[in-house]
Amino acid sequence: MSDLHFKTITELAAMLAAGETTSVAITQAVIERTAAVDGQVKAFLSSDPEDALAQAKTSDERRTSGKAIGPLDGIPIGIKDTLAVKGQPLRCASKMLENYVSPFDATCITKLREAGAIIWGRLNMDEFAMGSSTENSAFQTTCNPWNLETIPGGSSGGSAAAMSAGEAIATLGTDTGGSIRQPAALCGVVGMKPTYGLISRYGLVAFASSLDQVGPFARTVEDAALLMEAMLGKDPLDSTSIAPQGETNYAAALKEKKGPWKLGVPQEFFGEGIDPEVKVNIEKAIDWYKEQGCEIVDISLPHSELAVPVYYIVATAEASSNLARFDGVRYGHRSDEAKDALTLFTKSRGEGFGDEVKRRIILGTYVLSSGYYDAYYLRAQKVRRRILGDFEKAFEQVDAILTPTSPTPAFKRGERANDPLAMYSSDVYTISVNLAGLPAISIPSGFTENGLPIGLQVIGKAFGEADMFAIANAFEQGHDYYKAVPAL
Amino acid sequence: MSETPHIDIDYVAKLARLDMTEEEKSKLGAQLDDILGYFDKLNSVDVEGVEPMAHAHRVANVWREGDQPDETYAPEILTGMAPDQRDNQVVVPKVVE
Numbered sequence: 270m271s272d273l274h275f276k277t278i279t280e281l282a283a284m285l286a287a288g289e290t291t292s293v294a295i296t297q298a299v300i301e302r303t304a305a306v307d308g309q310v311k312a313f314l315s316s317d318p319e320d321a322l323a324q325a326k327t328s329d330e331r332r333t334s335g336k337a338i339g340p341l342d343g344i345p346i347g348i349k350d351t352l353a354v355k356g357q358p359l360r361c362a363s364k365m366l367e368n369y370v371s372p373f374d375a376t377c378i379t380k381l382r383e384a385g386a387i388i389w390g391r392l393n394m395d396e397f398a399m400g401s402s403t404e405n406s407a408f409q410t411t412c413n414p415w416n417l418e419t420i421p422g423g424s425s426g427g428s429a430a431a432m433s434a435g436e437a438i439a440t441l442g443t444d445t446g447g448s449i450r451q452p453a454a455l456c457g458v459v460g461m462k463p464t465y466g467l468i469s470r471y472g473l474v475a476f477a478s479s480l481d482q483v484g485p486f487a488r489t490v491e492d493a494a495l496l497m498e499a500m501l502g503k504d505p506l507d508s509t510s511i512a513p514q515g516e517t518n519y520a521a522a523l524k525e526k527k528g529p530w531k532l533g534v535p536q537e538f539f540g541e542g543i544d545p546e547v548k549v550n551i552e553k554a555i556d557w558y559k560e561q562g563c564e565i566v567d568i569s570l571p572h573s574e575l576a577v578p579v580y581y582i583v584a585t586a587e588a589s590s591n592l593a594r595f596d597g598v599r600y601g602h603r604s605d606e607a608k609d610a611l612t613l614f615t616k617s618r619g620e621g622f623g624d625e626v627k628r629r630i631i632l633g634t635y636v637l638s639s640g641y642y643d644a645y646y647l648r649a650q651k652v653r654r655r656i657l658g659d660f661e662k663a664f665e666q667v668d669a670i671l672t673p674t675s676p677t678p679a680f681k682r683g684e685r686a687n688d689p690l691a692m693y694s695s696d697v698y699t700i701s702v703n704l705a706g707l708p709a710i711s712i713p714s715g716f717t718e719n720g721l722p723i724g725l726q727v728i729g730k731a732f733g734e735a736d737m738f739a740i741a742n743a744f745e746q747g748h749d750y751y752k753a754v755p756a757l
Numbered sequence: 758m759s760e761t762p763h764i765d766i767d768y769v770a771k772l773a774r775l776d777m778t779e780e781e782k783s784k785l786g787a788q789l790d791d792i793l794g795y796f797d798k799l800n801s802v803d804v805e806g807v808e809p810m811a812h813a814h815r816v817a818n819v820w821r822e823g824d825q826p827d828e829t830y831a832p833e834i835l836t837g838m839a840p841d842q843r844d845n846q847v848v849v850p851k852v853v854e
Binding site: 601689 | 764766769770772773774775776777778781785788789791792795796798799800801802804807808809810811812813814816819830834835838839840841847849850851852
């Protein structure tokens with residue numbers, strides 16, 4: 270087996286341009302790697318090697334005729350099971366959509382196809398993206414390639430694990446409260462959530478519409494930047510998408526921007542609940558930036574501790590509304606016991622949804638119900654603005670904010686499965702970023718003594734992706750962590 | 758909210774059109790009480806005069822220009838996704854007496 274599957278997009282693009290390899294060879298390497306290791310990792314819900322190879326052949330023909338498109342042309346990219354790919358299953362890891370096949374491509378998929386990328390496989394996740402460990406999938410539990418006894422994080426756990434194990438050259442995930450960054454940190458890869466609105470949500474199955482964003486997993490910051498450049502932009506099919514502002518040639522800009530930067534460190538992110546090894550690791554990363562001449566500024570985000578409760582009100586409220594569409598009528602699961610209109614809804618939903626989804630539908634319905642709306646939902650929306658205000662104030666002083674991505678490294682399967690509050694605390698450092706609509710990236714920053722990856726989070730200003738990428742790239746290129754791959 | 762309210766799961770499940778077993782309800786009941794207790798943290802902050810935030814950016818209504826319909830799908834593709842269908846129509850259990 271070749272080692273093409275562990276190369277970066279940038280490396281492969283150069284090899285393709287020089288005629289040293291082909292898209293078919295790269296795609297074949299990824300398919301063989303997946304066949305060899307996915308029995309252990311269990312990242313893929315399904316895949317279609319023939320379709321991927323056909324796309325690769327088209328890419329190679331394009332290149333031979335001198336019409337190669339750009340750095341993504343011929344690169345296989347794995348897709349989370351919540352994004353629509355025409356003709357492929359779209360199940361959101363739920364029994365509710367067990368037999369659903371998408372009739373169209375999501376806008377981000379269309380854009381990747383236009384850039385020549387190979388769309389590869391369906392990656393496991395928590396059901397409807399609700400969870401932090403990928404244990405809520407209705408079909409299988411994905412393992413962390415660094416230690417198969419532990420979880421890969423979630424909800425985009427399949428995307429992170431596949432990336433880490435070399436089962437794709439890059440993958441896509443979605444991030445509503447940390448669902449890209451937390452699994453990226455736990456699996457030792459780069460994961461990025463853009464400014465809200467930068468990537469169209471058309472073709473993404475809605476969970477919490479005011480928070481959901483599509484984003485890339487990659488081996489390097491530069492690769493993530495290339496994927497972002499291909500996918501961003503206002504889309505007439507998503508009225509909440511927004512035209513980018515400022516610098517968007519991220520990959521070129523990250524090499525030019527050298528700092529030094531003013532970097533904020535919020536005291537609230539280093540207190541109770543953080544694993545001591547994670548704390549030491551992130552403090553070391555902050556010291557590194559200081560040694561490079563960056564000014565480290567102590568900042569305060571005083572409402573941070575309220576981000577988790579605000580999130581679980583706002584996100585469940587939006588979810589209970591969005592998931593009302595699964596009614597057993599037009600698509601998805603229909604109960605055999607449905608006898609009239611009401612049981613058609615109640616039985617189909619009762620059978621189709623798993624425990625966590627039901628928990629959130631009940632919670633969301635409750636906080637929106639008459640008599641409780643003001644006390645919970647309206648109040649949470651007001652505190653949400655306070656959380657945004659904290660960030661706006663901090664960004665008057667600093668270019669970006671440095672924090673741990675996750676308070677702990679990967680935990681053992683089953684450890685938090687029956688304790689929702691413990692599970693929700695996995696996202697304590699990522700959630701406020703979604704509430705405020707900001708961009709953030711997690712990059713590998715080292716390992717625990719037991720060899721589990723740790724991630725550093727860089728939070729940027731709204732539409733400040735160019736600076737955020739440059740700051741993350743500086744750390745990455747100053748260390749070797751991103752080159753480490755798990756032994757499988 | 759000095760005392761955390763207990764969720765009436767039967768009532769909320771009815772609102773959500775969600776069938777749940779007795780076992781699911783009893784397990785969820787205890788968990789939801791914990792979660793609601795946790796939500797009480799929000800009472801510690803003064804939100805007097807704060808405008809609620811529903812969205813990350815200020816986005817106004819977006820209207821489609823003109824009346825040009827977009828490309829759409831053949832009826833058999835759309836009705837073909839339904840659990841039961843006949844003659845390009847979705848079949849459901851009897852809903853009127």
